[in-house]
Amino acid sequence: MSAEAGPTAVGERRWVNRVFGGLAWIVGLLMFFPVFWMVLNSFKTEADANASPKLFFTPTLDEYRTVTESAGGLLSFSEAFTNSIVIVVASTLIVLALAIPAAYALAVRPVLKWRDVLFFFISTKFLPVVAAILPVWILARELGLLNSRLVLIILYTAINLPLAVWMLRSFFAEIPRELIEAAEIDGASLRGQLTSIILPMAAPGIAATALLCVIFAWNEFFYAVQLNPVEGSTMPIWVTTNVSTRGDFLAKLSAASVLACIPVVLAGWIAQKRMIRGLAMGAIK
Amino acid sequence: MTGVRYVEATRTYEGTDTPAVDSLSLDISDAELLVLVGPSGSGKSTALRMLAGLEPLNAGSIHIGDRDVSNVRPRDRDIAMVFQNYALYPQLSVAENMGFALKQHGVPKEERVTRVRETARILDLEPFLDRKPKHLSGGQRQRVAMGRAIVRQPAVYLMDEPLSNLDAKLRVQTRTEVVELQNRLGVTTVYVTHDQVEAMTMGHRVAVLKDGVLQQCDAPSTLYHEPVNVFVAGFIGSPAMNLVELGDERPLRIGDVELELDGADLAALGNGTGAVTVGFRPEALRIGDGPLQARIRTVEDLGSEMFVHVAVEHRGDSVPLIAKMSPPFDGSPDDTVGLQIAGTTHVFGGDGARIASTRATLRSQGAVSRS
Numbered sequence: 306m307s308a309e310a311g312p313t314a315v316g317e318r319r320w321v322n323r324v325f326g327g328l329a330w331i332v333g334l335l336m337f338f339p340v341f342w343m344v345l346n347s348f349k350t351e352a353d354a355n356a357s358p359k360l361f362f363t364p365t366l367d368e369y370r371t372v373t374e375s376a377g378g379l380l381s382f383s384e385a386f387t388n389s390i391v392i393v394v395a396s397t398l399i400v401l402a403l404a405i406p407a408a409y410a411l412a413v414r415p416v417l418k419w420r421d422v423l424f425f426f427i428s429t430k431f432l433p434v435v436a437a438i439l440p441v442w443i444l445a446r447e448l449g450l451l452n453s454r455l456v457l458i459i460l461y462t463a464i465n466l467p468l469a470v471w472m473l474r475s476f477f478a479e480i481p482r483e484l485i486e487a488a489e490i491d492g493a494s495l496r497g498q499l500t501s502i503i504l505p506m507a508a509p510g511i512a513a514t515a516l517l518c519v520i521f522a523w524n525e526f527f528y529a530v531q532l533n534p535v536e537g538s539t540m541p542i543w544v545t546t547n548v549s550t551r552g553d554f555l556a557k558l559s560a561a562s563v564l565a566c567i568p569v570v571l572a573g574w575i576a577q578k579r580m581i582r583g584l585a586m587g588a589i590k
Numbered sequence: 591m592t593g594v595r596y597v598e599a600t601r602t603y604e605g606t607d608t609p610a611v612d613s614l615s616l617d618i619s620d621a622e623l624l625v626l627v628g629p630s631g632s633g634k635s636t637a638l639r640m641l642a643g644l645e646p647l648n649a650g651s652i653h654i655g656d657r658d659v660s661n662v663r664p665r666d667r668d669i670a671m672v673f674q675n676y677a678l679y680p681q682l683s684v685a686e687n688m689g690f691a692l693k694q695h696g697v698p699k700e701e702r703v704t705r706v707r708e709t710a711r712i713l714d715l716e717p718f719l720d721r722k723p724k725h726l727s728g729g730q731r732q733r734v735a736m737g738r739a740i741v742r743q744p745a746v747y748l749m750d751e752p753l754s755n756l757d758a759k760l761r762v763q764t765r766t767e768v769v770e771l772q773n774r775l776g777v778t779t780v781y782v783t784h785d786q787v788e789a790m791t792m793g794h795r796v797a798v799l800k801d802g803v804l805q806q807c808d809a810p811s812t813l814y815h816e817p818v819n820v821f822v823a824g825f826i827g828s829p830a831m832n833l834v835e836l837g838d839e840r841p842l843r844i845g846d847v848e849l850e851l852d853g854a855d856l857a858a859l860g861n862g863t864g865a866v867t868v869g870f871r872p873e874a875l876r877i878g879d880g881p882l883q884a885r886i887r888t889v890e891d892l893g894s895e896m897f898v899h900v901a902v903e904h905r906g907d908s909v910p911l912i913a914k915m916s917p918p919f920d921g922s923p924d925d926t927v928g929l930q931i932a933g934t935t936h937v938f939g940g941d942g943a944r945i946a947s948t949r950a951t952l953r954s955q956g957a958v959s960r961s
């Protein structure tokens with residue numbers, strides 16, 4: 306009996322694996338399809354894009370030219386792109402500069418009640434964004450920050466900081482304690498320990514954290530549209546300016562969306578390579 | 591030169607009432623290799639970490655040379671430490687690992703390179719200087735960890751079970767190397783281990799700890815032959831000393847056999863009251879035609895010597911004893927044999943402290959005393 310049970314069980318498992326594998330592919334393709342369709346549409350003419358779904362067409366870069374050259378509304382592509390880059394880079398750098406020492410303090414030299422501190426950090430994310438917008442908007446107006454890059458830099462820093470502290474803390478906590486102690490005995494100052502031991506070892510974790518901050522900040526729409534609808538606004542707002550009330554805009558919108566996606570996809574790809582190399586280095590067991 | 595002195599050093603971890611190290615006083619002389627040994631939870635590693643400055647003191651003080659270092663940062667104590675898992679910096683090469691401390695102390699590059707090379711030569715690490723730790727074997731990593739400590743030429747070496755991750759053969763070989771190296775360098779060394787064989791073979795003196803309290807600190811042979819209490823007697827020696835609780839009955843008996851202690855001053859003990867435990871080493875237990883009946887449980891043949899595990903009936907229990915024999919021995923499990931004590935017997939009082947060590951003889955009841 307047992308001789309029979311073995312092969313049957315293996316066969317059953319293989320069958321189940323195949324079914325789940327197939328399902329995973331279907332779900333994956335379903336999720337990917339809109340993205341694929343968007344990329345496809347971006348290379349079509351408006352006429353082609355709005356005709357009945359069509360897989361074969363003559364690809365053109367016309368719509369890319371249109372969206373990048375003409376200032377659709379008040380916001381031009383180059384302006385929005387520069388704004389996004391400045392806001393994302395600045396907020397991410399500030400987040401890392403604040404989160405690394407905080408995470409170090411929580412992971413390596415825990416303060417009293419560090420768990421409460423950690424909970425407090427994450428509790429700031431409980432509040433719905435919509436509930437916060439009115440006071441934020443009034444504050445921004447009073448401080449003269451409406452339609453400025455600064456207001457988004459401050460907000461994105463505040464939004465990403467708790468998450469970054471959480472993530473970095475767990476990466477720092479994985480560094481074997483003895484290594485830090487060895488560095489301490491070897492004569493490394495706090496700064497020396499950070500720069501020569503902790504940061505290089507946590508590099509993959511820092512890259513992952515930075516990537517998440519970049520993605521969140523790049524894609525954020527709600528605050529941007531409320532606080533910076535005109536000037537100092539970002540790529541997501543620029544994408545929506547390509548929606549027009551008259552005429553077709555599907556190909557144009559697709560081209561704008563693809564342009565908005567490229568930087569984060571690129572950032573993800575670069576960070577991923579770094580992360581994998583860092584992990585392969587055996588820095589973190 | 592540089593000795594180390596613990597003066598009633600105490601460390602109590604937060605959230606506990608019992609100190610991990612309780613009022614430890616130890617004087618370690620210059621160039622001495624002192625081994626701290628004890629079972630897990632005995633406070634030996636904590637004691638070492640206190641010396642390293644990685645654990646603060648709740649009371650007492652620690653001195654390196656003439657300097658009270660109790661409140662000095664680890665990096666200002668002039669010590670080097672070898673960790674159990676080596677704690678090599680994974681992103682740095684062997685040479686960079688070994689030179690890290692020198693770099694932190696501002697040693698110029700040329701001197702750094704020379705010193706690292708010299709140390710690598712002593713430890714046979716020259717071919718590996720450019721490798722990362724993950725490309726080294728366990729034994730090589732261990733040597734790099736040693737090298738990192740040696741290259742600094744500190745006042746004191748601290749070693750926290752540095753051999754416990756090596757396989758048995760390499761451990762024995764490295765043990766000898768560490769002892770030789772320490773002799774050659776003549777640097778005061780505090781070595782922590784849970785392995786009493788390592789402690790006995792390496793230490794100039796061995797400090798035995800239990801529950802954070804120092805039990806005895808003496809030369810290995812003194813620990814072996816004159817343990818201060820039951821704990822040290824049972825902990826030091828492999829196989830462990832045979833310990834039998836005799837209670838407060840007089841005359842002293844094991845099973846139904848009388849234990850007669852030698853020496854006039856022990857007559858009082860033999861006639862007095864109070865619970866007593868006796869201990870005798872496996873080599874002091876002779877198997878043959880002695881009066882104490884025992885059943886053989888197993889026989890371990892190590893080639894050069896044999897350990898015979900026997901069980902005797904004592905106060906309603908089966909008490910295990912071990913005898914060390916020279917081959918040949920042809921007993922087998924379940925054979926009944928007669929035991930006699932042929933060496934020193936230690937007598938411990940009710941509080942565990944050793945009262946006396948003397949020769950003792952087992953005599954069956956009714957036999958004539960002192961034939």
